[in-house]
Amino acid sequence: MSRRLLNVCILVVFLFIGFGLWACYGGTATVADLPNPADDDRPPGSPPELPRVEVELPPAQVTGNVRVITNGDDLQSAINAAKPGDVIALQPGIIVHGAVTLPAKNGSGWITIKSNAPDATFPPSGTRVSPSDARLMPVIESDDNAAIQTDRGAHHYHFVGIEIRPKAGVYIKNLVMLGIGASTVDDLPHHIVFDRCYVHGDPQVGGRRGIALNARDTAIVDSYFSDFKDDGEDTQAICGWNGLGPFAILNNYLEAAGENIMFGGGDPDILNLVPSDIVIRDNHLAKPLAWRKSPWTVKNLFELKNARRVLVENNLLEYNWPQAQNGYAIVFTPRNQDGDSPWSMVRDVTFRRNVIRHVSSGLNIMGTDDNHPSQQTKRILIQDNVFDDVSSENWGGIGNFMQMLHGAADVTVDHNTAFETYAALVASGEPNVGFTFTNNIVPNAVYGVGGDAHYGDPPSALSTYFPGVVFKGNAIQGAYGPDYPSGNFFPATINDIGFENYAAGDYNLLPTSPYKHAGTDGKDVGANLDSVAASPRRRAAH
Numbered sequence: 001m002s003r004r005l006l007n008v009c010i011l012v013v014f015l016f017i018g019f020g021l022w023a024c025y026g027g028t029a030t031v032a033d034l035p036n037p038a039d040d041d042r043p044p045g046s047p048p049e050l051p052r053v054e055v056e057l058p059p060a061q062v063t064g065n066v067r068v069i070t071n072g073d074d075l076q077s078a079i080n081a082a083k084p085g086d087v088i089a090l091q092p093g094i095i096v097h098g099a100v101t102l103p104a105k106n107g108s109g110w111i112t113i114k115s116n117a118p119d120a121t122f123p124p125s126g127t128r129v130s131p132s133d134a135r136l137m138p139v140i141e142s143d144d145n146a147a148i149q150t151d152r153g154a155h156h157y158h159f160v161g162i163e164i165r166p167k168a169g170v171y172i173k174n175l176v177m178l179g180i181g182a183s184t185v186d187d188l189p190h191h192i193v194f195d196r197c198y199v200h201g202d203p204q205v206g207g208r209r210g211i212a213l214n215a216r217d218t219a220i221v222d223s224y225f226s227d228f229k230d231d232g233e234d235t236q237a238i239c240g241w242n243g244l245g246p247f248a249i250l251n252n253y254l255e256a257a258g259e260n261i262m263f264g265g266g267d268p269d270i271l272n273l274v275p276s277d278i279v280i281r282d283n284h285l286a287k288p289l290a291w292r293k294s295p296w297t298v299k300n301l302f303e304l305k306n307a308r309r310v311l312v313e314n315n316l317l318e319y320n321w322p323q324a325q326n327g328y329a330i331v332f333t334p335r336n337q338d339g340d341s342p343w344s345m346v347r348d349v350t351f352r353r354n355v356i357r358h359v360s361s362g363l364n365i366m367g368t369d370d371n372h373p374s375q376q377t378k379r380i381l382i383q384d385n386v387f388d389d390v391s392s393e394n395w396g397g398i399g400n401f402m403q404m405l406h407g408a409a410d411v412t413v414d415h416n417t418a419f420e421t422y423a424a425l426v427a428s429g430e431p432n433v434g435f436t437f438t439n440n441i442v443p444n445a446v447y448g449v450g451g452d453a454h455y456g457d458p459p460s461a462l463s464t465y466f467p468g469v470v471f472k473g474n475a476i477q478g479a480y481g482p483d484y485p486s487g488n489f490f491p492a493t494i495n496d497i498g499f500e501n502y503a504a505g506d507y508n509l510l511p512t513s514p515y516k517h518a519g520t521d522g523k524d525v526g527a528n529l530d531s532v533a534a535s536p537r538r539r540a541a542h
Contacts, residue, residue, distance in 0.1 A: 034185065034244075034272040037308065037343050038375050045410060045434055048348040048379040051277040051309045055219045055248040058110045058158045058193055060125065062087055068116055069094070069138075075113075076100055084109030084156060089116035090138035098140050098147035102154040102189070110191070115161030122161055122196075128222045128251050129196045134163050137198060143167035146177035150189040150215075157191070163198040171205045171230070179214030179242055183269045188244060190216035194223055199237075201227035206257070206296065208233055213240030219248040229257035229296040234265070241266040241306065241337075246277035253284045257296035258324075260285040260317075264305025264334075267341040274345060278310040285317045298323035301359075305335035306344040312351045320359040320395070327360025327397030332380060333405075336372035345375035352381065353528075357388035360397030362418065367407035367430060377408040384528045386507060387418035398422055401442055404465065410434040415519065416441075417507050417526040423447040423455075424476070427465035436470040439519040441497060441507075441526035444479035458483045473520040489515060489525070 042049075064085030067078055075096045078088050084107035090096070092115055105111070115122060117136040123129050140147045140162055147164050166172040176199065182188045192215055201207025206229035211220065225237035237254040239262045240247065254260045261283075263275045285301045301317045304310065320329040330351070336344045356362060367377050382402075392399030399422035402413065407430030414436065418424065424442040428451060447455050454461035462469050462485070472487040475497060481490045491497050491514075498513025500506040508529045509516050515525035 034270065036272050037274045037345060040347070040378070042379070046379060047412075048350050048381050049309050050348075050350060051246060051279055051311055053246045053277050054279070055217050055246050056191060057219060057248075058112070062110065062112050064109065069096075075140075079103070079111070079113070082111045083107070084111060087112045087114065089114055090162070092117045092136050092138055095139045095141050098142035099145050100140055100148050102148070102150045102157050102192075104151050104153040104155065108156060110156045110158045112158045112160060113162065114159070117161065123222070125195070126222065126251070127196070128253060129161070129198060129224050130253070131198060131224065131226070133161075133196075134198050137161050137163040139163045139165060141165055141167055142172055142175070143170050144172075146172070146174050148175075149177045149180055150192070152180075152182060152187040152189075154189040155191045158193045158195060159197055160195045161197065165200055166202050166207060169202060169205060171202065171207055173208045174212040175199060175201070175207060175209065176211040178212055178218065182214060182242060185216070185244060185270060188214065188216045190218070192217075193219045193221070195219075195221050197223045199223060199225045201229065203227050206230050206235065208235050209239055210237045210256075211239075213238055213247060214242040215240075216244045217246060218243070219250065220252055221248070221250040222252065224253045226253070226255040228255065229291065229294075231295040232297055234258035234297065234299065236260065236262050239263070239265060240275050242268045242270060242273065243275055244270075244273060245275050247275070247279070249278075249280045249283060251282040253286075255286055255288065257287060257291060258299045259303045260287075260301050262303045262305065263307040263310075264303075264344065265337060267336070267338045268306070272343050274343065275307045276309050278307060280310070280312045281314050283315045285315065287319045289319060292321060296323075299325045300331050301329045301356075303331040303333070304346045304349065305333060305337065306341070306346070307349070308345060308347040310349045312349070313353045315354045317354060317356045318358045322360050322397035327395065328362065328364040328403065329356050329359040330363045332377060333364065333366035334369050334374040334377055336369050336374045339372040342373040343375060344369065346377045346380075347375070348379045350381045350383075352383040352385065354385045355388065356385060356390075358395065359390055360392060360395040361400045362387045362390050362402060362420065364403045364405070365408050365411060366405040367409070367432065370406060378410050380408065380411045382411070382413045383415055385416045386527050386529075387416065387420065388505065390418060390420040392421050399445070400424075400426055403427070404432050404435075405429050408432050412436040413438070413440060415439045415523065415525075415527055418442045421445050423450055425449045427451040427461065431465050431467050433467065435466040435468075437474065438470060439473040439521070439523070439525050441475045441477070441515070443477045443494075448476060448479050448483070473518070473525060475515050475525050487520075489518070
């Protein structure tokens with residue numbers, strides 16, 4: 001072989017290798033295409049950013065071909081043959097044995113997989129279903145792996161009125177598994193919607209997870225999740241750790257022993273991925289009281305370990321007690337779970353107009369992971385929420401309204417009404433900069449504001465853990481005024497606050513209340529109860 005020919009062959013080999021590398025790592029939206037989320041150029045003191053994009057939902061009317069599935073028909077074959085825009089209607093009461101796999105299709109029309117119950121008998125869109133509606137639903141049932149899973153890049157599937165469950169007595173890890181094996185953004189399934197579905201574990205043995213939400217443009221609406229529980233393993237109704245977003249979780253009942261909703265909890269397979277643009281609205285998150293006498297592993301109601309641009313509003317969260325953790329209902333703690341995702345963060349979270357009740361402690365915020373490197377928690381707004389019956393006496397544990405650990409930045413706690421039995425605000429570790437605590441109604445309870453080695457000394461706790469704090473306009477019932485900064489109020493008793501009907505849970509202020517229009521912004525001190533979730537009417541409706 002001549003030298004020239006040899007050089008040509010070498011060049012061809014290198015070109016071939018280079019093309020192969022490009023195809024693997026540069027030809028699609030790959031792991032390197034997500035910008036490093038640590039490149040945060042927003043100035044200190046900025047408010048949290050709301051979600052930038054919304055999930056695209058299916059149209060109300062579908063006009064494609066309809067195929068009716070009855071007993072003995074093969075659902076998987078029908079899905080494989082369906083074209084975008086088609087409808088697959090399953091007769092109520094039939095049982096389809098999973099696992100059903102959603103293949104990737106060309107085109108952007110939705111494939112609808114729905115109950116064939118007459119529209120006049122089935123709950124309309126916007127109505128949350130319950131187990132009593134199961135008689136109108138077909139069943140997708142699994143006896144081993146996920147009942148529903150996705151091929152890489154599967155998209156535009158709309159499930160309406162389907163019961164999704166395990167075979168009796170079977171424990172399933174992920175009842176719906178979205179995003180199996182996704183290592184690039186293009187691998188992620190997208191435009192997947194679960195609408196008025198009944199998703200549940202086995203009543204006796206439970207199940208680990210309802211939906212593994214590793215996807216893009218995915219919504220869960222008007223649905224009912226129950227019996228996700230286990231003895232020794234974390235369980236969730238909904239959990240996402242390798243999905244980009246946006247996500248919408250709207251008007252569902254969500255029940256799980258570990259975390260009813262969680263984002264994070266596992267290192268993403270996609271470099272720099274942070275689940276983003278998340279809306280969680282009008283849901284009811286709860287743990288059944290019967291679980292207090294069970295072996296199920298109980299942790300919290302809502303947790304963010306890796307998430308940003310999250311809006312949580314108009315939800316009811318209730319019943320949480322210490323078991324596998326110390327009983328905080330809401331946890332914002334960045335976690336580089338297994339040490340391979342140092343970009344993990346909790347940032348730009350707006351938590352407003354929610355009711356949290358019957359819990360051991362309220363809210364726990366951590367600045368950085370205390371096990372592995374992570375990004376700092378920044379820009380959290382806690383506003384217009386009611387924290388009712390936050391009680392160590394009733395629910396065990398501590399009885400704190402809020403705990404701050406390891407130096408978060410730009411956290412604002414404004415216009416909340418809380419009834420805790422131990423402390424309103426406690427802290428430990430590095431100081432929290434840019435902290436604001438304004439216009440809240442809280443009891444001083446045992447310690448009011450405290451921290452490690454600073455319990456019983458609010459001025460020292462504030463200066464140590466919250467340097468430069470804005471602490472004004474708060475009504476701290478039962479506190480000793482000189483212990484706190486000026487510009488706050490110190491009603492001696494609950495009756496001195498002037499609630500409309502404290503005993504009945506109506507925490508609006510009477511026109512004669514001294515705290516009417518007394519906030520730093522001219523509004524009533526405490527939560528704005530004109531918001532939907534916090535009103536007594538809405539609490540009863542939930």
